[in-house]
Amino acid sequence: MVKSFALAARLLRGGGRHGLLGTVLTLAAVTVSTALLLAAIAANSAFAARTERTAWQTPASVSESEATAIQFSRNEYFGDRAITVIRLAALKPGAPVPPGLDAFPAPGQFYASPALRDALSSGDLAARFPPLTGDIPEAELAGPDQLVAVIGMDPGAVSMKAQNMEQTPTWINGFGDGESVEALIYDILLKIATALVAAPLLIFGAAAARLTVARRDTRLAALRLVGATPAQVVAMTAAEAVLTAAVGAVLGALIYLMGFAGLAQIPMQGSNWFTGDLWVGVPWLLGVLIAVPLMTGASAVIGLRQVVVSPLGVARRQTPPGLRFVRLLAVVAALIAASLMTAQSSTTVIMVVLAMVFLALNLAGPFIVSVIGRISAAFARTPARLLAARRLVDDPRSAWRTVAGVALTGFIAGFIGLLSPSAIEADTGRTQVAVESSIVTTESADAALTAAGLTARVDSADPGVVRVLATPDEVEKVKTALATIDPGAPLTADSDSVVQGTIMLGDIQVGVRIVLIVSFLVAIASAGIAGASSVLDRRRTYSLLRLAGTPLKVLDRARALETRLPLIVMGGGSIIAGVICGLPFAVAGMFSVAGMVTLGICVVIGFLGVAAASGLSRPLLRSVTVVGVAPQE
Structure with missing residues (x-):
């Protein structure tokens, strides 16, 4: 095998200008395939890492008798940005501490992700939450731009018993084994996208071994006619393809590594990516660097049947049998x-x-x-x-x-x-904003709206729920006004x-x-x-x-x-x-x-x-x- 690689290297060097160009074409094909294949693998590994980090935001539910805490997670919105608001209330001693926090949040405590902390500089948004207690580390977030709020609540608060706020409270005794429906949807879409991208890449990479096939087949047929055995021809072909593909695979890996910063800027689920998430890991990198040359060599060998069986026909350029x-x-x-x-x-x-x-x-x-x-x-x-x-x-x-x-x-x-x-x-018509709180009443809501200088007033008041009709331009101001009554209480709008x-x-x-x-x-x-x-x-x-x-x-x-x-x-x-x-x-x-x-x-x-x-x-x-x-x- 060593002799085959040595001979293949000599054939590559002695192929002349056109032979060198053929080698460069194969090299380019393998480089492109490897870089994009690693990027596809990186996308999957990044999403898996993101899902694992954020599992605590939607923990698995247990029976009420086993629960030590109650959690209410939902997305709320400020303009065109989603905020993951997590309300937690301890039911008994030993409540699980959310990842990244020092202790279970007491009623009234508020922890924010770095991006949300920066966004709180807007007075309208800051008024919707209690005073800030501390930060949520980035290691527990989907990405650097994710807006996450963790609010400590009293288990008897009405907002912790909501049945009409898109999601019912979850009984928990830990933060593991969680996965949201949204994550499942994204996972399915990502796998389909990966299949659509990877299949042409693999076929393109395998086809790279068949570039300049006629010239190579003629050369190998000549070697067969002067006495080379089929095994020697196969070994030389595989060695030549593997050598070229190995260099291309390394170049493709370098391109992938240099593209980290660009890939991380592609937004998904409302946030960019942490650069480290896009690292496929040493096992995957080595696997691709080994698999691509081997696949290219195998593809080249598969196409040698005519050279091995009928070298004279190849040398005479006979038309191959029909398909x-x-x-x-x-x-x-x-x-x-x-x-x-x-x-x-x-x-x-x-x-x-x-x-x-x-x-x-x-x-x-x-x-x-x-x-x-x-x-x-x-x-x-x-x-x-x-x-x-x-x-x-x-x-x-x-x-x-x-x-x-x-x-x-x-x-x-x-x-x-x-x-x-x-x-x-x-919808360009009027928009409903619904607020649920243990202390919000029609009178307090109207007073808060008046104090904010808004013309919107309470449209209806069901038990525990106050609804206000407002124009689209007033929605965010109405949310802020109502939040001042009970900071951290759930707010939602039709929009x-x-x-x-x-x-x-x-x-x-x-x-x-x-x-x-x-x-x-x-x-x-x-x-x-x-x-x-x-x-x-x-x-x-x-x-x-x-x-x-x-x-x-x-x-x-x-x-x-x-x-x-x-x-x-x-x-x-x-x-x-x-x-x-x-x-x-x-x-x-x-x-x-x-x-x-x-x-x-x-x-x-x-x-x-x-x-x-x-x-x-x-x-x-x-x-x-x-x-x-x-x-x-």
Whole structure:
């Protein structure tokens, strides 16, 4: 094996200018894949760390007889910002101390997160809480921007017995094993997004080993013909791929490490991220650095069957056997399974089905490309179109590698493009603000409103609840006025649901855009790298055609059509397939016009980007078809 690595290193160094360029292309592909794969893993580890840290904010409930304290957690709102307000009351000695605090908060004590403490400089917000007692450490928060308040209460207070404030009190004897419904929703969405991003990355990374495949296969076939054994050929191929991929993996890891600060600024759940949360950890980092080269080497070895079995055929450039129709059946089966998913399907089912679709598309892609080539050849009316069509028929696998990223991205865009919901529009009419407190009465509420100089008055007073009607512009002032009666008492407005929905839908939109942007960037990079690799693979053919008198513009036109034809068919078809698979989720209420607009913009930009990336191969084509230079391998 050591000799194989030594020989592979010599072959890499002695490959000439074009051989070096091929190695650089593979290196670039592996670098991009590794960096984005580590970023996807970091997102999951960061969310897991955030969920673990904030579990105490929504602890698991126990029976009333076992409880030592009672907790009431809910989101309240100040403008467009959510504040997690946690009210705690001890029921008996031994009440659990909230993480980060020195003792269980006594009635009237108020602890705030650093971000909330800074926000209290606003008089309107400060008036809603008791005097500040202390801080909640950042180590117990979702992120540096999370607004959290912990208020000590008397267990007999009316606000600790609320049944109509969106959440009933929780009986607790500890702060472990908690998880909110919101966290579960975000976890499901994140896993789906990870599957959508990771699958194309893994396929792109594996395809990197097949770049400049024709040149390598010819070289290895020559070695087989002069006496190299199949085992030696396999060892050399694996060593060459592993060496290149190892360097690319290290470069990708460095890019990921340098991107910490940028990733941490992506807001989610109303807060940015702690930089340390985005560190995947040494085990994951080493695992990726080992797995990526091994996967690349395995992919390179898998493609050696023809070199090992028929080296003479490779050396003579015989057309490989055709692809079988059964590949298309795999796509049909996967799409049928995807269309049967619903919004109620489990996360595991959704991820498995999406993985099946990606693998099926990658399997059937070359067959569909070959069909496109046959149809195009039958209707070709120009030399460029005929050359492009024949190339698609002769080597559909190479053509597929150029557009594979677009096809997989098209499916992603179609699937999630419809699921980018529009923002919730606020009600411009009058808004209700409901306050519940043991001492708030109609008279005290009216007095507080008058003292604040507000025209709003109590509209109704049910037992224990006072409701005030106010215009949208007065809502925050009404909340502050009523809070002065009983600082820390629950406050809610009809418009709060708008803010809550806007925050979650905003996070979904951010996630959709990130997935689409990353996917299209991978597709563009894949098209550019694979296009340049394809030119290097066929430089002898291009040179012979040029020497035979074929104009350079005809060759360039054929090269462009070779990408454009499958790009339109496969890209468009995969978008339609993604839309069909996403319809069950859209029907469940997630469809929006904004999603369609986002999808359209991303598709246009993506296709233009892929076309531009493919056009970057034009100077390379000119350099490998210099008239008067004998074609060499």
